[in-house]
Amino acid sequence: MATSTKPHLKGVVFDMDGTLTVPVIDFQAMYKAVLGNDEYLAVKSKNPSGIDILHHIESWSPDKQRKAYEIIADFEKQGLDRLQVMPGAAELCGFLDSKNIRRGLITRNVKDAVDLFHERFGVKFSPALSREYRPYKPDPAPLLHICSTWEVQSNEVMMIGDSLKDDVVCGKRAGAFTCLLDETGRYDAPEYANVEHKPDYKVSSLVEVQSLLERDFELTS
Numbered sequence: 001m002a003t004s005t006k007p008h009l010k011g012v013v014f015d016m017d018g019t020l021t022v023p024v025i026d027f028q029a030m031y032k033a034v035l036g037n038d039e040y041l042a043v044k045s046k047n048p049s050g051i052d053i054l055h056h057i058e059s060w061s062p063d064k065q066r067k068a069y070e071i072i073a074d075f076e077k078q079g080l081d082r083l084q085v086m087p088g089a090a091e092l093c094g095f096l097d098s099k100n101i102r103r104g105l106i107t108r109n110v111k112d113a114v115d116l117f118h119e120r121f122g123v124k125f126s127p128a129l130s131r132e133y134r135p136y137k138p139d140p141a142p143l144l145h146i147c148s149t150w151e152v153q154s155n156e157v158m159m160i161g162d163s164l165k166d167d168v169v170c171g172k173r174a175g176a177f178t179c180l181l182d183e184t185g186r187y188d189a190p191e192y193a194n195v196e197h198k199p200d201y202k203v204s205s206l207v208e209v210q211s212l213l214e215r216d217f218e219l220t221s
């Protein structure tokens with residue numbers, strides 16, 4: 001007798017590093033290598049919820065910027081060599097496919113990394129937007145672009161990622177549902193209690209996502 005008031009879910013957009021792939025990039029070490037120890041500590045204290053390294057180096061001189069990108073590329077390359085698909089990712093994608101729910105990807109990593117991930121995973125995400133698509137997360141533009149490509153509303157889409165400052169902020173600004181993957185419970189720390197954009201869902205594994213989708217969303221197309 002009760003009619004379903006659950007929101008319709010038509011698409012899921014994933015972050016790549018640390019969400020679909022096991023985190024292998026040591027971001028803090030990368031930031032330190034790019035910024036130097038003193039500047040790293042100064043920037044970190046001003047940005048308690050996390051450093052936006054790409055944004056930070058945009059104002060640097062071309063020469064300094066080029067060196068920074070080389071360091072970042074080095075760390076990303078090491079990450080690629082050790083790439084592993086996140087537990088639960090294949091099962092979740094299979095479930096979404098069985099429901100005809102679209103799958104997209106947005107990453108601040110480069111297109112080569114996405115290509116390699118697609119090759120290793122054997123499952124393709126479309127659209128898959130990488131760093132070459134500007135502006136990148138946390139700007140909502142890439143997510144809105146995917147929604148318009150799919151011809152769906154942003155409130156029919158969920159953004160899933162392991163970064164509060166990039167994935168959740170991008171998703172909330174776009175008007176999408178958001179799910180934060182927090183494997184270690186690091187976002188339970190008090191410094192994250194009063195952030196402006198909070199995720200609608202928080203999971204410690206992708207394995208938990210299917211049941212929450214079945215519980216809270218209308219999944220029939």
Ligand SMILES: [Mg+2]
Pocket residue numbers: 015016017018019161162163
């Ligand atoms: Mg990530």
